Amino acid sequence: MPFETQDPCYDSNKNENKQTSWNKQQLYSYNDIPLYLQTNSFILNSYRHDLTIKNCLFSLFLLHNETFNIWTHLSCAIVFIYLFINDFKKFSTAKLDDFIVILFYTFSVIFCTLASTIFHMFNCCSSKAYHLCLKCDILGIAIAIFGGYIWNFQWMFKCFTYTRIFYQLIIALIILCVIVYYLKQPQFNSMLFISVPMAGILPIIHCVYLYGGWEQEFIQYFCVNMFVYYTVVGIGILFYRTKTPERFFPGRFDIFASSHQIWHIFSIISYFWLYISGIQLMEYHLKNPCINQ
Template sequence: MDGVHHMSEDSELISETIEKLPSSVSREGKGKRLWKKVKYQLVEYNSLPAYLRDNEFILGHYRPEWPLKQVLLSVFSIHNETLNVWTHLIGFFLFLSLTIYTAMKVPKVVDLHSLQLPEVLKADLHKLQECLPSLPNMPDLHKLSGELKSTLPSIDLLPSFSRWHVMDLLYNCLPERFSHSNQTDVCVLRSMKEDVANLIAPLMLRPITRWPFFAFLGGAMFCLLASSTCHLLSCHSERLTYILLRLDYAGIAALISTSFYPPVYYSFMCNPFFCNLYLGFITLLGVATILVSLLPVFQNPEFRTIRASLFLGMGLSGVAPILHKLILFWHQPEALYTTGYEVLMGVFYGIGALIYATRIPERWMPGKFDIAGHSHQLFHVLVVAGAYTHYQAGLVYLKWRDLEGCRGN
């Protein structure tokens, strides 16, 4: 009986074990999923490896050495680098759109039928071909409004003609139709002739070269994309952090250097010595900054102020060509407009560098700005604002030189 009793107990034990087996397996699966979830949880500053400790005032929400897949997917999750990634990623797509728009944009042309001019003056415009025999390839002005609505004519005009020379020819060609007894009519019609000459002349010559402007746009996109990539992926490993930080510093130097290309080139395009001098100097300074940033010691947190000062010094090196431009073109309103934009750009960059170096506002309330509002995010926003301000200045330069050429230099 005792044997039967023991066999019964053993059967019950086996049954209980079998019944518990699925539950145990389920708990094991849940345990693995829970461990995986815990493994990729955000951690505090004190739990980070030494190479990821950069800002002791941001206390939490770090991603320590995650696998590359989880790091890439974290672009859509909330952590202390989320806004650092997106502020510059959105800026990259903004400048990509501006680059495409600028490349596709065609200079506006004159629609003769839409001009609010007297019919007799419109008729005079159609006689310009007979008046300008020295420009044999000039397009038929009767077809001007239809052919030039979307593109400039693909004609190869004589390269010896400068823009202001063509404008003078046009002005002299348009007939003088006014009454000598009415001084007001004289002023009005002379002004109309000047306006027409200014409108027609740009259509007869190729626009000024755009490469300095696109160099700036390329530098801005490189900087913004490199920064976003660095903030997203640098937590993966120490080696990747080292590489991406150098890429980030190179992007900053590229943005600062190429920002000088449009103002220097378009201000001194008719003075090759100063143009090459300033462009060469800022390019060499940018290359030197990139080389210095390759030194391992450059990454250490205690060199934060030195990094900010070096990039700020690059920006301040642009004061000389700007002052030189103002001296040369003090009588040109475009010089004042572009300088205003450049000063505003410098203010944005300068405040951004100051905030970056001083770690404001998180140093005042550590841990309160971990997710949003800390210094690096504010720095990113100010960089995008400064770059966009410089884009607006570039448009003024292009319009100025397209219409004026080297006249007045």
């Protein structure tokens, strides 16, 4: 097997002088990087380009325009790995379906944030590496969305088993179709992924109806949690789609506080909010067991 198929970052034409001193890696301007890396024309400098896998790993400890993106999601993954291990012990005596859903949600966040970390760390190797890592990132996003839905439906329809299973199967089918569609596309368009979470509005309305309206304690508590969740996600998407603030001050947010970095922060907040609110809803159901429907 040719060496280049084993290492998507390998390029025999690389300038080896750029790779000899890991702590002095050359950074590039927007106009000096290849087209596949030109995804945000308002980020003008501090791009990595043409690195080996080893030097991509070393760049984890250097300052460039992907440093913050890498560390935010890597840190989130580490925390959720701890939660996964802790939850495995803490909820081992819970009902089997609750136990599985808890572990699957934490796993989905771990998978997503690690996939994102891989993308932001290694996307500068080559065009082949970029698109390979992008597919991994897309898969991670899809798994996280799916995990969030399964998590919500578990507590929304805790007292309505068949309704819960129905919605979980529907969202599984939708996510599968989205994954197949995107993995066949040469470019990533975020609009479809942004629209998928909006599909959760209908199940929320259905949940309100099944529990008897807004005056129910569970509905008030749950809907407030969902309002906060969608607000956090919406704000993050707004920054991401509008490329704010770098759109208004090109070059000033090359290292810190760019729109993609802000999106990472809001996505992390949403992961933790969903986790905390889900655990609280599970405890609510434990204190208020369902009456046979």
